[in-house]
Amino acid sequence: MTEGSIADEALHLTAAMQCCGFRSVVGTMWGMADADGPDLVETFHRSMFSNKQAGKPYHERSARALRDAVRRLRKNQVPLERWVNFVHYDA
Known part of the structure; x- marks a missing residue:
């Protein structure tokens, strides 16, 4: 704990x-719409484990897979507030 930090900080x-x-984590900044889940997850996994990405480290695959999934949401005319909350953290 550093000086000035709050012990029960979120x-x-x-x-x-x-x-x-975990080196690479995909998350959201706030809750996502239930309707977006199936399409997002299907696109993410299809991209993550595609033959195009064979040999690449998983942390690079996950960043690209999230990008592909979010692009698909945007292509399907999902409103901004429903696709902008997805984030990829990489160490």
């Missing part, structure tokens, strides 16, 4: 996952 879940040792 820690964002993505930051907590990195503190636990």
Whole structure:
């Protein structure tokens, strides 16, 4: 604990996952719309494990996969507030 910090300070879940040792974490800044989940996850996993990305480190794959998934949401005319909240954290 550093001087001036609050002992019970909130820690964002993505930051907590990195503190636990995960190098790359995908998260949201706020809750996502349930309707976006199936399409986002399908596109993310398809991109993450595609043959195009074979041999690339998983932290690079996850960043690109999130980009692809968000682009798909945008292409499907999902409003800004529903696609802008997705974030990728990489150590």
